[in-house]
Amino acid sequence: MSLNTVGQRAQRAAKTVNDPRWTDIIARNTEADGKFYYGVKTTGVYCRPSCAARPARPENIGFYATCDEAEKAGFRPCKRCQPGRPELVEQYAAKVTQACRIIEKWETAISLEDLATQVGMSAYHFHRIFKQTTGLTPRQYAAAQREKKVRDELGRGSMVTDAIFDAGYTSNSRFYEKSNKVLGMMPSSYRAGGTNTEIRFAVGECSLGSILVAQSDRGICAILLGDNPDKLARDLQDSFPRANLVGGDANFEELVAKVVGFIEAPGIGLDLPLDVRGTAFQQRVWQALCEIPAGQTVSYTDLATSIGVSKSVRAVAHACATNTLAVAIPCHRVVRNDGGLAGYRWGVERKRTLLKKESRTGEGDGA
Numbered sequence: 001m002s003l004n005t006v007g008q009r010a011q012r013a014a015k016t017v018n019d020p021r022w023t024d025i026i027a028r029n030t031e032a033d034g035k036f037y038y039g040v041k042t043t044g045v046y047c048r049p050s051c052a053a054r055p056a057r058p059e060n061i062g063f064y065a066t067c068d069e070a071e072k073a074g075f076r077p078c079k080r081c082q083p084g085r086p087e088l089v090e091q092y093a094a095k096v097t098q099a100c101r102i103i104e105k106w107e108t109a110i111s112l113e114d115l116a117t118q119v120g121m122s123a124y125h126f127h128r129i130f131k132q133t134t135g136l137t138p139r140q141y142a143a144a145q146r147e148k149k150v151r152d153e154l155g156r157g158s159m160v161t162d163a164i165f166d167a168g169y170t171s172n173s174r175f176y177e178k179s180n181k182v183l184g185m186m187p188s189s190y191r192a193g194g195t196n197t198e199i200r201f202a203v204g205e206c207s208l209g210s211i212l213v214a215q216s217d218r219g220i221c222a223i224l225l226g227d228n229p230d231k232l233a234r235d236l237q238d239s240f241p242r243a244n245l246v247g248g249d250a251n252f253e254e255l256v257a258k259v260v261g262f263i264e265a266p267g268i269g270l271d272l273p274l275d276v277r278g279t280a281f282q283q284r285v286w287q288a289l290c291e292i293p294a295g296q297t298v299s300y301t302d303l304a305t306s307i308g309v310s311k312s313v314r315a316v317a318h319a320c321a322t323n324t325l326a327v328a329i330p331c332h333r334v335v336r337n338d339g340g341l342a343g344y345r346w347g348v349e350r351k352r353t354l355l356k357k358e359s360r361t362g363e364g365d366g367a
Contacts, residue, residue, distance in 0.1 A: 021049070037049075037063075037070050039061070051080060052081065070083075133312065197216060197240070199236075200249075202255070213259050282323075299334070333358075
């Protein structure tokens with residue numbers, strides 16, 4: 001072998017090793033799959049970065065942006081990692097979507113084993129992928145669907161017993177055990193649009209503008225921020241159209257003052273009972289928000305990772321957006337990956353003001 005050939009081989013190897021994609025190949029990085037492919041000159045095949053085969057020598061590696069580009073260069077797909085098939089993430093998403101549709105249409109409870117069989121996976125693997133994709137277990141998703149069916153049926157005026165059984169509950173008693181959590185009130189009251197449910201509320205002012213605090217017999221049911229006190233009251237009325245809304249008395253005004261005090265001095269803390277409604281996934285996100293210390297921020301990606309759903313960043317962001325308990329559940333402490341302030345239900349400027357106040361105090365709990 002000539003010195004010239006040896007030198008060329010060394011140059012090719014050095015070029016490959018210095019390419020950041022080589023690190024992905026050595027690490028078998030699954031997150032790099034789909035971003036590029038590599039061909040091996042000695043075998044004539046091309047692979048995904050995560051291919052489990054022993055990596056070829058760097059001088060024999062070539063990088064390609066797409067499968068088509070690799071095949072045009074004369075390479076055939078690796079039989080082990082099958083780079084031409086859909087990405088695993090896409091495959092799993094399709095399986096989970098199929099499972100969700102089955103759950104939604106099923107009139108009674110379906111076992112994990114039967115559900116996994118219908119989508120062509122083992123029960124253990126399916127359970128893990130479902131939770132990783134949605135942030136919920138199949139059982140939690142099924143429970144949320146039953147709860148939604150009850151609310152929809154009662155909202156249409158169905159009889160309570162019919163709504164309970166139509167939603168898939170096997171008995172009245174099983175539903176009534178958790179009816180407060182599902183509906184926030186007795187089923188008959190919910191069916192009547194909140195009739196006979198008393199909600200006290202009061203409006204105060206703080207450095208962020210107007211603030212409305214409302215409380216049912218279960219606890220705080222709304223904390224709203226805005227510029228117009230009348231609009232906040234209308235928003236509350238729209239949320240509970242047939243409830244008995246009562247303006248707060250002097251004692252209730254103290255509760256509002258406590259919330260305002262938390263906004264102005266986050267270190268005080270906010271020891272309030274929270275009447276939080278939402279899916280099991282939303283509640284997981286909201287709990288994680290409450291664990292972010294005052295004066296600190298996290299990205300949506302970090303928040304998703306902290307609850308074990310790194311692939312569900314959009315779902316986490318949506319859960320933040322549906323939070324109606326401003327400040328108490330501190331969604332203002334979540335920012336974009338670059339540190340920028342993303343949208344905030346009560347306005348980006350309020351979010352910026354809250355973060356500035358908290359950064360000055362540097363103390364306190366989230367809620």
